[in-house]
Amino acid sequence: MAKTAPRRSDQLSDKVSEVTGKVQDSQAWNSIFRPGSIFRKGYTDSPRNRSYVIMNSVLYHLHPVKVKRHAVKVSYTLCLGGLSFFLFILLTVTGIFLMFFYRPTASQAWDDIYSLQTAVAFGLLVRNMHRWGAHLMVLSVFLHMARVFYHGAYKPPREFNWVIGVMLLQFTLLLSFTGYLLPWDQLALWAVTVGTNMMGYTPVFGKQVRFVLLGGFEIGSDTLLRWYVLHVLMLPFVTVIFMAIHFWRVRKDGGISGPL
Amino acid sequence: MTEIPEHLRKRAEAAKAKAEGNKAGEAVPAAAEAAAAPAVAAVAAGGGGGDKIPDYLFDRGRSAAQNAGLAVAAPAGAVATAPADTRPVASGPGGHTQRLLTVVKSGSIQDVRATPQDKVHTWPHLIVAEFVAALLITAFTFIFSVFVNAPLLELANLNRTPNPSKAPWYFLGLQELLTMFHPMVAGVTIPGMGLFVLGMAPYVDKNPSNKPEDRKFTVALLTVFLMFWAVLVCIGSFFRGPGFNFVFPWTRGLFFEL
Numbered sequence: 224m225a226k227t228a229p230r231r232s233d234q235l236s237d238k239v240s241e242v243t244g245k246v247q248d249s250q251a252w253n254s255i256f257r258p259g260s261i262f263r264k265g266y267t268d269s270p271r272n273r274s275y276v277i278m279n280s281v282l283y284h285l286h287p288v289k290v291k292r293h294a295v296k297v298s299y300t301l302c303l304g305g306l307s308f309f310l311f312i313l314l315t316v317t318g319i320f321l322m323f324f325y326r327p328t329a330s331q332a333w334d335d336i337y338s339l340q341t342a343v344a345f346g347l348l349v350r351n352m353h354r355w356g357a358h359l360m361v362l363s364v365f366l367h368m369a370r371v372f373y374h375g376a377y378k379p380p381r382e383f384n385w386v387i388g389v390m391l392l393q394f395t396l397l398l399s400f401t402g403y404l405l406p407w408d409q410l411a412l413w414a415v416t417v418g419t420n421m422m423g424y425t426p427v428f429g430k431q432v433r434f435v436l437l438g439g440f441e442i443g444s445d446t447l448l449r450w451y452v453l454h455v456l457m458l459p460f461v462t463v464i465f466m467a468i469h470f471w472r473v474r475k476d477g478g479i480s481g482p483l
Numbered sequence: 484m485t486e487i488p489e490h491l492r493k494r495a496e497a498a499k500a501k502a503e504g505n506k507a508g509e510a511v512p513a514a515a516e517a518a519a520a521p522a523v524a525a526v527a528a529g530g531g532g533g534d535k536i537p538d539y540l541f542d543r544g545r546s547a548a549q550n551a552g553l554a555v556a557a558p559a560g561a562v563a564t565a566p567a568d569t570r571p572v573a574s575g576p577g578g579h580t581q582r583l584l585t586v587v588k589s590g591s592i593q594d595v596r597a598t599p600q601d602k603v604h605t606w607p608h609l610i611v612a613e614f615v616a617a618l619l620i621t622a623f624t625f626i627f628s629v630f631v632n633a634p635l636l637e638l639a640n641l642n643r644t645p646n647p648s649k650a651p652w653y654f655l656g657l658q659e660l661l662t663m664f665h666p667m668v669a670g671v672t673i674p675g676m677g678l679f680v681l682g683m684a685p686y687v688d689k690n691p692s693n694k695p696e697d698r699k700f701t702v703a704l705l706t707v708f709l710m711f712w713a714v715l716v717c718i719g720s721f722f723r724g725p726g727f728n729f730v731f732p733w734t735r736g737l738f739f740e741l
Contacts, residue, residue: 276610277605286605291601292602306617355624373695399653408634409639411639441641483693
């Protein structure tokens with residue numbers, strides 16, 4: 224046994240590397256992984272391949288091939304903008320999971336959340352992650368704004384990207400606030416009552432603003448449906464568009480600001 | 484400064500060494516010619532010593548001058564035996580031998596980057612940092628969610644108002660303002676003006692520097708604003724009890740849900 228074991232494992236590893244080589248040589252494999260991919264045969268860490276990794280990847284393409292050396296220092300950005308974006312993705316993923324178990328009507332919403340927590344596998348965990356992730360995102364967007372201000376990064380040529388950033392801050396708050404109502408418990412109902420009452424004091428057309436937001440004169444099933452659609456569809460849609468412009472402008476305005 | 488790949492640097496050094504070798508090689512035949520034709524040698528030596536006019540042009544100019552019967556002084560350093568040496572006739576304005584037609588600045592036809600920027604590859608340097616940050620925030624959210632549950636109070640009931648009723652924490656600063664101002668001022672005017680001024684910041688702040696020591700006033704202004712806001716949120720969150728009256732959390736307990 225002891226003598227044959229290493230030989231057998233050698234044979235096995237030969238077989239594995241042979242199969243790996245064949246797969247990596249195949250047309251299908253090479254059509255999926257573009258030049259520079261670390262999954263291609265004979266990948267080496269060369270300047271050319273480092274460039275290809277960025278150029279030939281749809282995700283990494285958000286970035287330029289090269290960035291200023293100081294821009295990769297975590298102590299400068301604290302990763303806050305990137306974390307806000309990542310939390311948005313995390314919230315999208317967990318939110319899609321929650322949508323499978325939730326009906327936005329006054330008679331069913333609370334029961335759905337309750338059974339999600341008690342009867343659905345990982346339901347409570349995913350709901351927790353969605354809630355805490357949302358609070359974290361408000362916090363990280365806010366801190367990102369402070370960081371950008373303290374670095375004077377809103378100065379020319381980045382003025383307009385700052386304006387877009389302020390819009391994104393508002394969208395983040397609105398996303399969080401619309402989501403706040405959806406569990407349809409006492410906390411949600413009265414927090415939203417306080418908030419919408421405040422908005423009802425808008426000069427000139429306060430009453431109309433409140434009516435549009437609530438879908439009526441009182442908070443009820445119509446409000447829930449309205450805020451649900453805002454929360455899961457309209458605000459994310461608008462936010463994604465603004466984020467796309469925000470990230471694009473970062474590159475067009477010459478990368479991130481600094482060094483100080 | 485700029486990251487020059489190793490192989491390119493070596494290639495440039497090799498080319499430079501070769502060029503220097505060629506120059507040394509040229510000097511030898513020039514010396515051999517000196518014995519046969521001293522005049523030519525003098526010109527060649529002059530050419531090597533900083534005079535940039537090529538030999539063939541010089542010869543051409545000399546023959547033209549001879550044809551025209553002009554005698555021009557030989558250049559300094561020419562051997563006495565040299566025939567009448569010529570320079571191009573200074574016929575331009577102010578006795579110049581050439582005229583300046585126009586000056587094309589380098590920046591107008593090509594983009595010359597005067598200061599090369601210090602850059603690194605996004606992969607792996609930036610992507611790795613982003614990946615680690617994403618992992619950490621996921622781990623934090625995950626672990627926090629395992630141990631702390633999101634609140635779910637009893638079913639919404641329009642006929643029973645909880646005391647106190649609070650907005651989400653990021654609006655508690657506004658709710659705090661409600662205790663001091665008319666709702667239109669606290670709920671609409673102040674936040675609206677605040678966001679507008681925030682958005683206008685780059686157009687109001689004309690100071691071009693981004694160095695902290697040059698913008699003490701701006702930094703102080705934002706810090707005061709943020710602190711003011713944070714204090715309002717903290718008071719609204721932790722120090723407001725039933726009837727939204729001021730309480731101390733260590734005596735009456737916490738009236739706060741996330």
